[in-house]
Amino acid sequence: MKHMKFLARTVLVNNNNIEEACRVLNRILGKEEILDQYRRTRYYEKPFQVRRRINFERCKAIYNEDMDRKIQFVLRKNRVEPFPGCS
């Protein structure tokens, strides 16, 4: 699908602050993996490289999910005892 040109991937500049506008734009493009895809398609990615990359991404996602859960567990705020093991 083709998107509207000056509606998609567009950032308006407030008070001539172009640096911030660029940063916002680049961050969104990076998060949506548009820039990654662009870099990846400059040269042909051989099937074994695709498999390796996909497997690596999967492992990373699993690790990140678990780590997020651990961090949330440690940072939880409704403890019965606020400092366990420090009495």
Next chain:
Amino acid sequence: MQALSNIVLKSYQISALRVASSNIHSTASCLKADDRREILASMPKKDEGTEGEKTIAIDQLIQKDRVSMFPDETTPTTLFNGTPFKDLPIVAIKTTKNNTIIQLTDAQGVAQLFNSCGMEGFKNTRKGTNIAAQSTAISLSAKILERGIKTVRVTVRGLGPGRMSAIKGLQMGGMNIISITDTTRVSWNPPRPRKQRKL
């Protein structure tokens, strides 16, 4: 039966303890720092990406009016300096690894002015630098101002060294930049690209 299962359980626990205790070192491994340095040296250099891609500025998060940064359905008819957004002239920047090309078009996309790092007098590898991109943008914006155009929209294409500095150069040259659009061509099912470079 109960006793037997208890014995089995205990033996399991002991064996588990044994494994655990054998894995504990009482001394630090001697070459740990050296090993680490060696590994870090052999790693490929970490790519920071484009500016702002992987970093988050704190003041950005604090800022409240993020909504005003993004266009909505009223933006095309909003007046900027007396001209609706959709009729503003466009400055199209194309940045590649080896060159930066900047072009002024009217709102319909008809080309009017054109400048590139090569035309600016930079040759060979110097074309692909941010300084070249910036000076190209400054000299083009002087020509644009001669035509009586000051308020423009900017589109950027490609990830080159001139991506950021060309926009900065336009502003330094006196242009009033209303919006920045990314028009990099990205496909998720592209035709087969060229083979990888041999290093």
